[in-house]
Amino acid sequence: MHPETIEKIVGQAREIAATVVAAEAEAVDREAHWPEKSIHALLAAGLGGLMVPREHGGLGQGLFGLARVCEALGKECASTAICFGMHGVGTAVIAAKATPDQVERYLVPIGRGEHLTTLALSEPGSGVHFYLPQCQLRTVSPERFQLDGAKTFVTNGSHADSYVISTVAASGDATPGQMSCVMVPAGAPGIEWGGPWQGFGMRGNDSRQMALHAVPVPRGDLLGQEGDQTWYVFEVVTPNFLMAMAGTYLGVAGAALALATEHLSKRGYSHSGALLGQQPVVQHRLGSLWAELEKTRRLVYYAAEQGDAGGEEALQLLMSAKAEVADCAVKLTNEAMTLMGGIAYRENSKLTRLLREARAAHVMSPTTDLLRLWTGRALLGQPLLVD
């Protein structure tokens, strides 16, 4: 896509972030409510179709566009960024092998901003090993499957219109990574929601537990072919997941640095008349943090561009980018807290929220440990999934 078009989309996201998202963010965190106004503003502006191919009425973006939009949103509210990001990842998974019927029922309404989807991969039993689903998809008739199991941390929880759900391949004999993905519409019989999400951070996510009791799934809602989805894990799910998260936490890190910079320029002392930002040690620390953020941002953008272009080292770059962002976001929010002192530490400062949000970057799968492990295996030419 032409860079001007990407910048236009990012500009639109920034505008909504600076107005609607910024205004809602504090209440979303305090009350742990799903960011309804922000998500609706994004869909109304046409950004819901970010990952829908142009021929189906969308904006036809890829990994770079997803990372950039999530970064713009993450600066104001990481919950909004991840809720939007998981919609984008779910859309990319649907689009990867959509049948004409799935295009009509899912991609076209998503492109029009009338449909919110999300990704339900994680399970209580397999934790961070999202590529090892235990949910069972059984064939009950030539036209229909039945789905049983449990999902956990389903972002957008009960607010989505549909769920992209991973299961053990229906054909049986599945090896690790051989999963199927199916679409389940909201309100399908047999869905039971767990209690409300009360996270340490990311408090607007509505990342809830979802039990699936004999949920009927028409054959037409299988994404791709039965059990041929090994490639979904590393070709579609993981790259998009990584860039949605990398963009979000890059936004969090950038917001922390901006707050610290503003504070250092304004905080003055009555005993000396000097500004805090005039102290060489503080200037030195700020300079180091800026470089940390900028080199991480460059890695994320390059990884996304390589991913979109199908570059040879794209997977290592994408995996390392999310791991580096997690380190960067935790470091910058922590260091910003030290630079800004007790004024930032006190109750309800924006930085305390950013610090809590940043911690999620390490525990959202693929986690930093898994990503480093997989990158090492990729460099050694070893299979990534051996757990």
Ligand SMILES: Cc1cc2nc3c(=O)[nH]c(=O)nc-3n(C[C@H](O)[C@H](O)[C@H](O)COP(=O)(O)OP(=O)(O)OC[C@H]3O[C@@H](n4cnc5c(N)ncnc54)[C@H](O)[C@@H]3O)c2cc1C
């Ligand atoms: C805010 C938030 C939003 C989320 N949104 C979604 C979503 O929309 N969709 C979705 O499907 N999931 C989502 N998740 C789930 C997330 O991706 C993880 O699956 C979940 O956080 C795992 O938690 P756990 O306690 O089960 O981890 P565990 O599996 O118990 O792991 C605990 C720790 O052990 C480490 N570990 C485990 N095995 C290994 C190993 N073999 N090698 C090295 N280290 C290992 C992990 O890296 C982790 O740090 C979300 C989670 C959070 C916190």
